[in-house]
Amino acid sequence: MRIDPRQIPDGGLTLSGSLPVVDYDLPPGETQGWDKIRYDLHLVRTGKEVTITGTLSSDFKITCSRCLDFIPWNLNIKDFCQVLQVEEDSLLDLTPLIREDIILALPLAARCELDGAGRCPYSGRVFTPSDRDDFAEKRRATVWRDLDRLKTEN
Ligand SMILES: [Zn+2]
Missing domain, CATH: 1.20.890 (cAMP-dependent Protein Kinase, Chain A)
Structure with missing residues (x-):
């Protein structure tokens, strides 16, 4: 997900939608039907800094470590927060940041x-x-x- 900092108005910018999981190089792990990541982000630019806050969420199935069946899972990141430096108005790349937060939010051993x-x-x-x-x-x-x-x- 790339954002042009020049397009962030003074009052900030709210973006929401969904991102295809395939673009995020996430570990396939023991999941099923994991195709998108919903986002709801607010961007505020202050000089050379852009602060991005918001939420990320995704629904998919994951293997239950107890019975080894797929169980529905809701991954929810309520406090996504990043501060990026604007460099010569080049695009801000949120992809690695989103990817990292999602990996950290994946359960080590999901259970029903x-x-x-x-x-x-x-x-x-x-x-x-x-x-x-x-x-x-x-x-x-x-x-x-x-x-x-x-x-x-x-
Ligand atoms: Zn189970």
């Missing part, structure tokens, strides 16, 4: 919300309390057990 009975609303699978929080732990434990087994076999 289980209902009171421990049922995943998407996969319908029921998790007992011991399954609920230590899925990653268990996977790790399995890896170690398999390694141990390899060692003893050899």
